[in-house]
Amino acid sequence: MKRFILTLSLLTALLASCTPVDLNASIPTFDTGIDPNTWAQVPAGEFYFGQHENIETTNAYEIMVTDVTAQQYADFLNAALADGYVKIDSDNVVGYYPGDTFHGIKHELEIKAGDWAYIPLNDPSQRIKFDGTSFTVQPGYENHPMTMVSWFGAWGYCEYYDYRLPSEMEWTKAARGEDERPFPWGDEILRENANFYSSRDPFENMSSFGSRTSPVGFYNGKTYDGYQTLESASPYGLYDMAGNVWQWVGDVQPQEGFSDRFMHGGSKDTYDMDLRIWVRNSAPPMYFSPGVGFRCAR
Amino acid sequence: MQFIKTRFNYLFGSTKGLILVxxxxxxxxxxxxxxxxxxxxxxxxxxxxxxxxxxxxxxxxxxxxxxxxxxxxxxxxxxxxxxxxxxxxxxxxxxxxxxxxxxxxxxxxxxxxxxxxxxxxxxxxxxxxxxxxxxxxxxxxxxxxxxLWPWDNEYYITDTDYARTKKGIDLERVAFFTTAVTTVLSALFGAVPGSFFGNGFEAFLAENIIRLPHKTTMEYSVIGHLHIMLALIAIMITLIIGRWLNFKGIWHKIAMPLMILGCIVLSLGVWGVVTPLEPVAHMIIYVGATPSMLAALFLLIWSWGKFAKEGTAHIAKPTFLQKLGAMVSDPLKFGPTWQMLFMNFTTSGIGIFMAIRLDEIFRMWPAREERIELTGHWHALSAIIATIILMYYGDMLGLKGKVRQVYGWSIIFLSDLALGAVTVFEMKRLFITEAEQQPLVNMLMYMIDFGLGFLLVLLAIVMVWRMTDLFKPKGRWTEEMTHELSQEVTK
Incomplete structure (x- = not known):
């Protein structure tokens, strides 16, 4: 009998692991009160770059207060499709990218000039839908960060509006300000500071679908249906510079032959250690994921 | 005072006491x-x-x-x-x-x-x-x-069952010596960059810079150091297990030269990463790793054959199943080589697969995924080495009968369950998307936590038992004080 119960428990657990995830499970909707169309001013000057606090300098620039939202990206696609800036190629939205210089170094990918996929259309994790004529956002995700977007798609968005992706240094300075803090809001991280793995936010259910994105600017000190967040803006007032989604930065070939693009900020799927400002992730520019987004600078 | 003195002498004066501490x-x-x-x-x-x-x-x-x-x-x-x-x-x-x-x-x-x-x-x-x-x-x-200097008449051997030169130089001792020398040199290989990066806390984890195409000599040295030290610890435990099981015969004669060769070439390949040989260093490492792994395979073949033969010696014509039963009858002796075989699924196999399909598969994923694979596979190797030590230690304790079976099989089952799950976790992106992975991840985490958790519980039980034993005037520790491992080598 004991053996039977043990076997049954193991089988149940095994079957539970095979249960498909409902990617369209209902999601709570909240208005965070943070306008994704606002920009923060970052002054010129020195700041601490990297884990070992090297002193670097940037010029003055502006950077988006939040990640680009799904709604903003859908609006871009509609305008860009009408302009012929992007087109539909099988299951992808594609756009032109002028290519990287190729050095032929070991493991280097050759990124040629041409059309590259900005976003996939038929991936079940894609929150932007295309009905053959226009792009819309899956209800509930309008103010969530745009995900499932390649570096090309992020680059293309910023270029379209005459913006650019922030460089790694600009991103760091915007997140950190001028002191040595590891997180945008300070020295320590609590669950109420950011959306990270197992942070027990209202968008997460670790026993079924796992972690999902939160609306941009969610961690602003407001209470949402009893869930109290902490004000977690960076010194320049940027939200979500740690957690929620990794953010593409604009550096191309920071080392000769390095064709990956860097990402910063950690995501809903990473432990808190990856939310430290200096932690780098990287991927080839054609990579997309439900945990990767971006914001622009100008 | 005498109470403390005798226990102290056991814990710090005897082999088994030192290992226990x-x-x-x-x-x-x-x-x-x-x-x-x-x-x-x-x-x-x-x-x-x-x-x-x-x-x-x-x-x-x-x-x-x-x-x-x-x-x-x-x-x-x-x-x-x-x-x-x-x-x-x-x-x-x-x-x-x-x-x-x-x-x-x-x-x-x-x-x-x-x-x-x-x-x-x-x-x-x-x-x-x-x-x-x-x-x-x-x-x-x-x-x-x-x-360990092997070129001393005192350590020459005459028994032709063991790997030796014509002069009688003990090739197994040469293998131990080679491993010890390369370990000391490889420690130095890490000490230099350790001092360099330790100055001002400019420490980094190798897995975080692995994708950058241009690394400094010191960074290469750190990466080389961590790889070679773990490999040499694994080689040394393989030699120790071979000695404990009294590895000999034709397999021993083939294995020991391979172990020596592999150890030297592997080390040279790793040290080569800080020289102009860097572009071909990986090839040298593969060339060195192959004979070392073959030597471990020969130990496995010899020991499994021996267990099967000795366990069925009383049967005139043993069947395959009887031989298999005899082979696995003592988990503490079968276990170490089984774990070496299992290592090929969790470490070597993964490493080779990654190396072959690096650009096509693994470098198309984010660096964080690669970091999971890298840290996962060397944690698995470390854990496997630990389980091999625990199995040998179980034999040192003189575990017998059902306790020996439960202890040995628990280590094998629990660790393999956990490390198998770790391996699937590392490779999950091959068969499941990020958005759909959570139920699988949960299941794997249960397996990992169950395996490692109960392994630690088992270890805690042994430690508590050994601690209480120390309070007994005629505890097991009194017998262990004078026993040396060389006396307990399998006949």
């Missing part, structure tokens, strides 16, 4: 620091542990802390292997005593003051004692090399 130290560190990451962190246990012990956790120093933690545990493992080598091989008493004294003081200083420095504020006196400990271990290693 080192295992206990590792168990304590693993139990406490294991609660700072993974599911324990998710459940909030980490915060409780940090407050309870008054740890000083600075976010920017995480990498440095982890490096000291790894070194603290690794030094105790190196000490255990050294106790085994000095207990199982012939050597002059002076060397045996001196090596043991130095390495014992060394690893305890390293562990206590290293962890004290890393996790409890930066007392620089502690840092100095940590470095002193590492230096003593290095010096113990140099003395061990001298003690």
């Amino acid at each position: 080192a295992i206990a130290m590792i168990a304590v560190v693993t139990a406490i620091w294991g609660m700072l990451s993974g599911p324990m962190a998710e459940m909030g246990v980490r915060e409780i542990v940090i407050k309870l012990f008054g740890m000083d956790i600075v976010q920017a120093e995480r990498e440095g802390r982890i490096i000291i933690l790894y070194h603290s545990i690794a030094m105790a493992v190196v000490a255990i292997e050294t106790y085994m080598v000095t207990g199982i091989l012939k050597m002059k008493e002076f060397f045996k005593m001196t090596v043991r004294l130095l390495i014992t003081v060394g690893y305890i200083l390293t562990m206590v003051f290293g962890m004290g420095f890393a996790y409890f504020g930066h007392n620089w006196a502690f840092h100095g004692l940590y470095i002193t400990g590492l230096s003593l271990i290095f010096f113990a290693g140099v003395l061990l090399c001298i003690a």
Whole structure:
């Protein structure tokens, strides 16, 4: 009998692991009160770059207060499709990218000039839908960060509006300000500071679908249906510079032959250690994921 | 006073006592620091542990802390292997005593003051004692090399069942010697960049820079050091297990030269990463790894054949199943080589697969996924080495009958379950998307936590048993005081 119960428990657990995830499970909707169309001013000057606090300098620039939202990206696609800036190629939205210089170094990918996929259309994790004529956002995700977007798609968005992706240094300075803090809001991280793995936010259910994105600017000190967040803006007032989604930065070939693009900020799927400002992730520019987004600078 | 003196003599004067102390130290560190990451962190246990012990956790120093933690545990493992080598091989008493004294003081200083420095504020006196400990271990290693010198008539062998030269030089001893020498040199290979990056806490984890195409000589040296040290610890435990099982015959004669060759070529390949040979260093490493792994395979073939033959000696015509039953009848002797075979699924196989399909598959994923694979596969190798040590230790304890079976099979089953799950976790992106992975991840985490958790419980039971035994006037410890490992080599 004991053996039977043990076997049954193991089988149940095994079957539970095979249960498909409902990617369209209902999601709570909240208005965070943070306008994704606002920009923060970052002054010129020195700041601490990297884990070992090297002193670097940037010029003055502006950077988006939040990640680009799904709604903003859908609006871009509609305008860009009408302009012929992007087109539909099988299951992808594609756009032109002028290519990287190729050095032929070991493991280097050759990124040629041409059309590259900005976003996939038929991936079940894609929150932007295309009905053959226009792009819309899956209800509930309008103010969530745009995900499932390649570096090309992020680059293309910023270029379209005459913006650019922030460089790694600009991103760091915007997140950190001028002191040595590891997180945008300070020295320590609590669950109420950011959306990270197992942070027990209202968008997460670790026993079924796992972690999902939160609306941009969610961690602003407001209470949402009893869930109290902490004000977690960076010194320049940027939200979500740690957690929620990794953010593409604009550096191309920071080392000769390095064709990956860097990402910063950690995501809903990473432990808190990856939310430290200096932690780098990287991927080839054609990579997309439900945990990767971006914001622009100008 | 006599009570304490006799126990102290056992714990620090006998091979089995020294091994017990080192295992206990590792168990304590693993139990406490294991609660700072993974599911324990998710459940909030980490915060409780940090407050309870008054740890000083600075976010920017995480990498440095982890490096000291790894070194603290690794030094105790190196000490255990050294106790085994000095207990199982012939050597002059002076060397045996001196090596043991130095390495014992060394690893305890390293562990206590290293962890004290890393996790409890930066007392620089502690840092100095940590470095002193590492230096003593290095010096113990140099003395061990001298003690193992194989070209001494005293250690020549005449028995033709064992690998030897025409003159009688014991090739197994040469293999031990080669491993010890390459280990000492490889420690130096890490000490230089360790000092370089340790200055000002500019520490980094190798897995975080692996994708950058241009690395400095010092960065290459760190990457080479961590790989070769783990490989050499694995080679040394393979040699120790072979000696304990009394590896001999034709397989031994083929395996030992391969082990020597593999060890040298592998080390040269790794050291080569800081020379102009860097572009071909990986090829040299593959060339070196192959004979070493073949030697381990020959030990497996020989030992399994021996267990099957000896276990069915009383049967005129044993069937395949009877042979198989005999082969696995003693989990503590079958287990170490089984774990070596299992390692091919969790470590070598994964490593080779990654190397072959790196650009097509793994470099198309984010660096973080690659980091999971890299850290996962070497954690698995470390854990496998630990289980092999625990199985040999189980035999040293004289476990018999059902206890021996339960202890041995529990180690095999629990560790393989956990490490198998770790391997699937590492490779999950091959068959499941990020958005759909959570139920699978949960299942794998249950398996990992169940396997490793109960393995630690088993270890805790053994430690509690051994501690209570120390309070008995005629406990098992009294018998172990005089027993040397060389007397317990399988006949």
